[in-house]
Amino acid sequence: DADVTQTPRNRITKTGKRIMLECSQTKGHDRMYWYRQDPGLGLQLIYYSFDVKDINKGEISDGYSVSRQAQAKFSLSLESAIPNQTALYFCATSGLTGEGSYNEQFFGPGTRLTVL
Amino acid sequence: GQQVMQIPQYQHVQEGEDFTTYCNSSTTLSNIQWYKQRPGGHPVFLIQLVKSGEVKKQKRLTFQFGEAKKNSSLHITATQTTDVGTYFCAGPRNNAGNMLTFGGGTRLMVKP
Numbered sequence: 001d002a003d004v005t006q007t008p009r010n011r012i013t014k015t016g017k018r019i020m021l022e023c024s025q026t027k028g029h030d031r032m033y034w035y036r037q038d039p040g041l042g043l044q045l046i047y048y049s050f051d052v053k054d055i056n057k058g059e060i061s062d063g064y065s066v067s068r069q070a071q072a073k074f075s076l077s078l079e080s081a082i083p084n085q086t087a088l089y090f091c092a093t094s095g096l097t098g099e100g101s102y103n104e105q106f107f108g109p110g111t112r113l114t115v116l
Numbered sequence: 117g118q119q120v121m122q123i124p125q126y127q128h129v130q131e132g133e134d135f136t137t138y139c140n141s142s143t144t145l146s147n148i149q150w151y152k153q154r155p156g157g158h159p160v161f162l163i164q165l166v167k168s169g170e171v172k173k174q175k176r177l178t179f180q181f182g183e184a185k186k187n188s189s190l191h192i193t194a195t196q197t198t199d200v201g202t203y204f205c206a207g208p209r210n211n212a213g214n215m216l217t218f219g220g221g222t223r224l225m226v227k228p
Contacts, residue, residue: 042218104161
């Protein structure tokens with residue numbers, strides 16, 4: 001979805017390096033998420049944020065940190081990358097519907113990260 | 117913790133054959149969502165089911181939510197090569213807002 005962008009799209013790095021993945025959205029949504037996708041394991045939630053300054057751990061947050069600098073931006077950092085963090089990373093957003101609930105999530109195009 | 121499981125993990129079909137993927141939750145769900153991810157793409161929302169026993173159709177796709185709201189299915193009639201991709205179900209994490217727990221997905225491959 002062009003309304004959710006991720007940079008970089010591909011990244012190869014070495015063990016021990018610090019890496020930052022960026023996510024921006026123009027949908028005006030307050031909720032943003034970072035997921036990791038490994039083959040056959042679906043999508044695992046790393047961190048999520050319901051608003052600026054709100055940060056919450058997901059199911060696999062160890063080794064990762066995030067920053068919600070503005071409503072439209074949510075970045076994911078790997079403080080010291082390791083090979084088993086090689087995966088496809090997706091950012092997603094969601095916003096209130098007309099009925100006052102949050103429904104579908106909108107995903108960015110993904111970042112393919114390889115840690116050597 | 118809450119688990120959402122999908123079967124099968126992979127499915128090869130001949131174009132024109134039907135396809136079904138099944139989703140089962142360890143807990144009762146307030147709703148269930150289905151997403152499709154094309155090869156090399158990102159997950160895209162297809163539909164949400166809310167009511168017990170609900171059935172919704174989108175052209176050749178039929179989605180069903182079980183009576184106990186713990187299982188769901190997606191059935192594609194007469195598959196086409198454009199149906200290729202991975203289909204994920206997702207349920208609210210411990211029924212907490214729209215935090216989602218995703219199933220492992222079913223990868224559909226269609227032979228022309």
